[in-house]
Amino acid sequence: MGDSVSDLHHDLQRRLHDIRARAEALSPLDIHARMDAIRGAADRAGLHAMEGLARLSSQLALLPGCRVATSACLAHAEDAMAARTQAEHQAILAAVATRLH
Template sequence: MASDPLTLVRSQIGARVAEIQQLGQRLSPLDLHARMDSIRQLAAEHGMVALEGLARYTTQLALLPGHRVAMRSCLEHIDEALDSRSSRDCTTILAALAVRLH
């Protein structure tokens, strides 16, 4: 048995992120939105606050012009959000994204 109870969840999220990265340009904005929303829901169910916030923000960006660049930037912060233990980390991650995207 794993010492971290979230190991399975992290693995599932990693697989979903890898699928998004692999399919990349072939995914429509609605597909990107739906896939990121499924990650958000999984994070919410398991109390992963920073990841939930990042995924929520990413789902919004998926529907806007320039979503491909924004999506790449958001996905680069997934590991940080997965390792987070604090809701303050979500604010830090989102602030870093805002600076990067604007």
């Protein structure tokens, strides 16, 4: 793994950890903005599963029950960082959907 990819993974993991640690204190709009920033970085890097999960998280952050939805999405973020195939991407999003129902 090249330094730039490793640096990106470290940065995204740091951002996700920060959101998880402060989720109760963050407003839904702040969670939305932070997850959308992660989505953009993941998209630019080609981390499709992380991009999809962050997109879903940013959208769910604006709905009632956002704390539960954000927690469910963040619980799968590490898997999303490691996903390399479309099948893995779909499996992660399905796992989040299952946890939310």
